[in-house]
Amino acid sequence: MSGWGCPHSHNDRCNLLHLPCEPGIKGCVLYGQFTFSDPASPSNEAVERRRERETKKEKKEDLPRGD
Numbered sequence: 001m002s003g004w005g006c007p008h009s010h011n012d013r014c015n016l017l018h019l020p021c022e023p024g025i026k027g028c029v030l031y032g033q034f035t036f037s038d039p040a041s042p043s044n045e046a047v048e049r050r051r052e053r054e055t056k057k058e059k060k061e062d063l064p065r066g067d
């Protein structure tokens with residue numbers, strides 16, 4: 001069984017960021033898309049901010065219009 005392999009990873013380096021591959025760092029394709037088990041992952045905060053924005057937007061859309 002094989003796991004997901006990032007197409008930008010080559011020899012444990014990121015071809016997008018020109019840094020060692022660290023899934024979830026800012027600029028990574030996974031940033032803000034997934035919550036990582038490491039609570040220090042910057043992606044986790046980005047996911048949370050996106051969820052908050054979406055919730056605010058949904059609440060705004062649910063408000064009755066004052067026509």
Ligand code: SF4
Nearest residue numbers: 006014021022028029
């Ligand atoms: S840092 Fe992200 S985008 Fe870059 S190689 Fe790793 S998983 Fe892929």
